[in-house]
Amino acid sequence: DAKTTQPPSMDCAEGRAANLPCNHSTISGNEYVYWYRQIHSQGPQYIIHGLKNNETNEMASLIITEDRKSSTLILPHATLRDTAVYYCIVRVGGSEKLVFGKGTKLTVNP
Amino acid sequence: GAVVSQHPSWVICKSGTSVKIECRSLDFQATTMFWYRQFPKQSLMLMATSNEGSKATYEQGVEKDKFLINHASLTLSTLTVTSAHPEDSSFYICSARDWGRNQPQHFGDGTRLSIL
Numbered sequence: 469d470a471k472t473t474q475p476p477s478m479d480c481a482e483g484r485a486a487n488l489p490c491n492h493s494t495i496s497g498n499e500y501v502y503w504y505r506q507i508h509s510q511g512p513q514y515i516i517h518g519l520k521n522n523e524t525n526e527m528a529s530l531i532i533t534e535d536r537k538s539s540t541l542i543l544p545h546a547t548l549r550d551t552a553v554y555y556c557i558v559r560v561g562g563s564e565k566l567v568f569g570k571g572t573k574l575t576v577n578p
Numbered sequence: 579g580a581v582v583s584q585h586p587s588w589v590i591c592k593s594g595t596s597v598k599i600e601c602r603s604l605d606f607q608a609t610t611m612f613w614y615r616q617f618p619k620q621s622l623m624l625m626a627t628s629n630e631g632s633k634a635t636y637e638q639g640v641e642k643d644k645f646l647i648n649h650a651s652l653t654l655s656t657l658t659v660t661s662a663h664p665e666d667s668s669f670y671i672c673s674a675r676d677w678g679r680n681q682p683q684h685f686g687d688g689t690r691l692s693i694l
Contacts, residue, residue: 500680511584511671511685512622519680555621564610564675566683568622 471495471558474572480550482578486543490556493537499559501532502566503541505552505574512555512568515541546576581605582674584686592694593664599657599689601672607652608674612683613645616669628655662693 473491480486492501500519504512516523516530518539523530529542543550555571581604589597601611611628626647627635634647644666646658655674659666669690673683 502682504685506622509669509688509690511582511673511688514580514682514684517680517682564612564627564679564683565624566612566673567624568614570621 471560471567472556472569474554474556474569476570477573477575479575479577480543480546482548482576483545486546486550486574486576488541488543488554488556488572488574489538490540491538492556492558495536495558497536501530501539502557502559503528503530504555504557505550506555506571507549507552513552515554546574548576548578550574551576580676580684582672582684582686584672584689586689587687588690588692590692590694591662594661597659597662597691599659599670599672599691601655601657601674601686603653603674603676603684606674606676608655608676609652611649611655611672611674613647613655613657614671614673616671616688622671625657659691662691664693667691667693 500517502517503515506512518530532539553571553573557566583602585600609630613625614622616622625640628647628649630649636642649655669688671688673685675683
């Protein structure tokens, strides 16, 4: 089973920031949090990952709480092309396996 | 960087035939690749972990004799669906991890398999 909890769906207006939350209360000290997204009928796309510090790249920012029990993916200026299912993943028991939950279906509206 | 190519993108074939899907890491070497399956309106399910030069590790419930995996080089893994039947119709996706245990997996664009 997935070790993370995400809301099933969210809506965001085009041009606004999209903030996608994820709870991972059972995360252990050396486990990273990975974010992917899947646009319909395509393979998942890697977005960002982090351990405990906030991270930023050209796609998004990742904010991890100090206790590491939750994180938020931020798309600073959402576009229609950001409409996708977003997955927050913590690997299983230190293995390399990724367990995909149901994710959050983000819909960006014009 | 970190591009994974999967071929073919889609395939339609008759029941009973075997289908081979290729997964290549184009700009990095991958000692480990992964094969997933996704049914409509469901999430990805890991089928097996493919290790270069050794036997694949299959997840519980996945038939190793039906889904043959070969990882003969650091840039290529293949999945062969043997004697495919309509219930094997699905979206098959591979991924590969760049060097470094905590590096992310990168996914191919998937192969849509339809068995008639």
